[in-house]
Amino acid sequence: MNKKIVFTVVFLAFCALASAQDTSWSLTRCMETALKNNIEIKIGQLEIKRTQKSQNSVLNRMLPTINLYAEQGYNFGSTIDPSTNGRVSSNIQNNNFYLNARTNLIDFSAFANAQKDKINIEQAQAEKEVLENEYKLQLLESYYQALYTQELSKIQKEQLRQASFNLDRVAKEVTIGSKPQSDLYDMQLSFSEEENRNLETEQLCAIKKTELFQLMNVTDVATNDVVLEPYLKERTKDSDNELYNPKIKLAELNYQNSLKLIRLERTSNYPILSAYYGYSTFYYKNIKQENANTDSFFNQLEDNKSQQVGMQLSVPIFNGFRNNKKISASKIVGDKAKLVIEQEKQLLDKQVVLEEQNKRNYSQLQHKLMEKQKFAKSSLATTQAKFTSGKVEAIVYSSVKNQSLSAEYDVLKNNLQLEYIDLKINLLKYNYL
Known part of the structure; x- marks a missing residue:
């Protein structure tokens, strides 16, 4: 009999753990699921396979x-x-x-075409990486918007429970005559406002989670039961890794392809x-x-x-200078492709500079916000004691409590902003979290 009870308890515990893991979604899990479900990325993978199948080696081109x-x-x-x-x-x-x-x-064109085919495969892979990188950036932003509203809702629910407790206590004190009726009205108004804020945050959180899972193309998950996990990886410092941005890589491959195209056009003049x-x-x-x-x-x-x-x-002896014109046009295409590389590098540098400036701003602000939160908690504790002893009115207590709640919001938002910016910079510079 005891063994049956033990097995039942273990089984229920395992089911509860499995259920919790199913409803708990980390940023990594969201990224992996989204990349598997994204239609554009699947199309990009098929394009890579098509390009690989279309490749012809030099030997294949020389076969009779x-x-x-x-x-x-x-x-x-x-x-x-x-x-x-x-x-x-x-x-x-x-x-x-x-x-x-x-x-x-x-046949010199066979060598030029074979080299161009290899670059075409790398181009298809780079185009797929560009799609993935842009998709990851969208997913990262959507995830942190949903995470912020979720964590904000947790704070508001805790505050609402405390407000409900204070409302009940004030109602009892008014009943026995130790507090005036106006304090009860003030507390009821404050409690109603907190209820409305909590409801609005819950509704916003449901919308943000739905948007996140729609972006992931996941439709078989009850988003109301989903719990998003904060990204627990330590905040990154300056990395020594080599810069790798898919857009720059694609621009470089386009430039290399334009050089091969010039060489291919020149082979028209060879015997x-x-x-x-x-x-x-x-x-x-x-x-x-x-x-x-x-x-x-x-x-x-x-x-x-x-x-x-x-x-x-x-x-070839004379073809009306048509080949020379094609070569000249190909050179212009190469010059344009080279400028696109510089353009992509400039855009990336500007974006990273702005994000790093935001990171410095949030880092400087973090200490001030935590200090403000500390003062707000201390002020709330003393005001709570004064309110309990009847030395301050309910409206003063509600004001101080709102200040404490606002300070807690600010710290939460600032921390999540720092995490978000770190991960965004990593995706921009290195294409990983």
Whole structure:
């Protein structure tokens, strides 16, 4: 019997723990879930696979192309007799067969295209990382907005419980005549205001959590039961890691791709050496002369076969300066791509400078806010004692309590802002939390 009780308790404890873990969402869990569900990122992954499948190596580009052709035709009236190569007045059936193979032995465009294909794959990967980085920044902002309203709601609920206790106590004291009726009215008004604030915060928290899970594309979670966890990682200091921003990486790859495009356009001015092989045969039959002495189908194919082997050198001499114009246009594209790199670096530097300035401002303000919170708590404690002994009115007590609550809000918001800015700077500079 005791074993059954123990097993039941363990089972219930395990279920409670599993349920708590299911409703508890950390920033890391939100990021992982969101990245799995985001449609744009899935499209980016498919684009990477498509680009990889489209890649052709130099060896693949140099492989010969082989084509087999078969043709059947009828000539009516005056035509050429394939056996004598003379013109006759009869109907001839022709069957022709061709096998052609050609390969480029020296083709500079094959090397340029193969190198360009490799950069195309890296570009697709960088474009996916840009999408992920922008999505993470949106998710980070949404998470901390929901987290702030959640923590604010906790503080207000605790204050509301304390206000309810004070309201009951004042009501009893008014009943026995130790406090005036006006104190009860003041406390009722203060309690009503706190109830309204608490309700508004709860409603705002529900909206923010719903927005967060909509951004994550998660629809099977009861957001009202979700508890967001503060990010417990220690606040980062100046990192020695190398700067890595996906937008800058993509701009650099675009510039490299433009350089490869210039090289590819230049290959149009280079010679191409190719080798070819051809095999052909045919069958003919005079349709009107049914009893004509015509060899059989396979005998004719054997007798009429011919082969051709050769090499061809193609040297561009003049094409109306079209290639030169393409090269000039490609150089301009390269110059634009190079400027885009500088532009992305400038935008990142400006954004990081602003965020670091905000971080310094919040850090300087943190000590002042904590000091203010300490004074507000001390003031509330002494005012609570004076109010209990009847030395101050309820309206004064409510004012002091609101000041203490405001100081607690400010400390909470400042701490969360510092966490948010640290993580945002990490995403901007290094693409990780």
